Amino acid sequence: MRRFFDHFLKGEDNGWDQTPRVRYSLLDLEGGDRVNIPADQFPPADVQLTKYYLDGRSHTLGTTAPPDEATAGYTVGANPDVVSFVTRFDQETTLVGYPKAHLWVEAKGHDDMDLFILVQKLDAYGTPLQQFTVPNQGALIQDVTERGASILRYKRSDGRLHISMRHLDEKLSTEAIPAHSFDRVEKLSPGEVVDAEIDLLPVGLTFYPGEQLRLVISGRSLLGTTMPGNREHTPANKGQHIVHTGGERASYLQIPVKPA
Structure with missing residues (x-):
């Protein structure tokens, strides 16, 4: 900060104009984080947007879309009230940038749905990995961040969308980041299957x-509130949420992969 002010306010030629525009971090959540990595832009220019397709039969993610359609889902308020899909990497893989989910979905028994999306890292044994962002890791901070205060404990990249507000702003949306117009309400008809794009928080993993x-x-909400003490959002969901996969309704997760 001192170099910044010296350069722009005092006119000192201290090399600040050569400072990279971006510095980002790569977390491995296992003690091997890399921080302050310089770049000219974010995401870095060599990031490749890679689609991982959902398979409703095997509950896996793969780089090839399943040829046959299938469904997976849950009943609102039941246990479990989530559905998940997993892929295992056979080589070191780095994600830097903005993930997004493109899902074909259906609400049985209702005309709308709130969807919450989470992308998390699991170790080789399937254990979810997370990491405190504050030095205090005592009992109280454990309690506060168990379900909520996610700003204090990093667990994921996440996103959410009210499906009736799924309409995209064509001028603002990009292939990497969908932008919703929020200027209309498009309720669901019985049996209607719609596709929606959901942007997730940027990631460096x-x-x-x-x-x-x-x-x-x-x-x-799978994480609770962002800040301690905030009230959680209560979604107006009911019935069943169905995710369609494969064939003409190939739902996918798009992740930003940085080549080794």
Whole structure:
């Protein structure tokens, strides 16, 4: 900050104009984080947007769309009230940028649905990995962040969407980041299947061989509130949420993969 002010306010030629425009971090959630990585832009220019297709039969993610249609889902308020899909990486894989979910969905017994999306890292044994963002890791901070205060404990990249507000703003949306217009309400008809794009928070994660990525879809918030003490959103969901996969309704998770 001192160099910034010296350069722009005092006119000092201290090399600030050569400072990279971006510095980002790569977390592995296992003690091997890399921070302050310089780049000219975010995401870095060499990031490749890669689609991982959902398979409703095997509950897996794969880079090839299943040829046959299938469904997976849950009943609102039941246990479990989530559906998830997993892929295992056979080589070191780095994600830097903005994930998004493109889902074909249906609400049975209702004309709308709130969807909450979570992308998390699992170790080779399937254990979800997370990491505190504050130095205090005592009992109280454990309690506060168990379900909520996600700003204090990193668990994922997440996103959410009220499906009746799924209309995209064509001018603002890009292939990487969908932008919703929020200027109309499009309720669902009985039996109607619609596609929706859901943007997720940016990510910087490293996966080692054998580790896994899990995509979770639910009708409730999976993390609680961002800040401590905030009230949780109560979604107006009921009935069943169905995710369609494969064939003409090939739902996918798009992730930003940085080549090794």
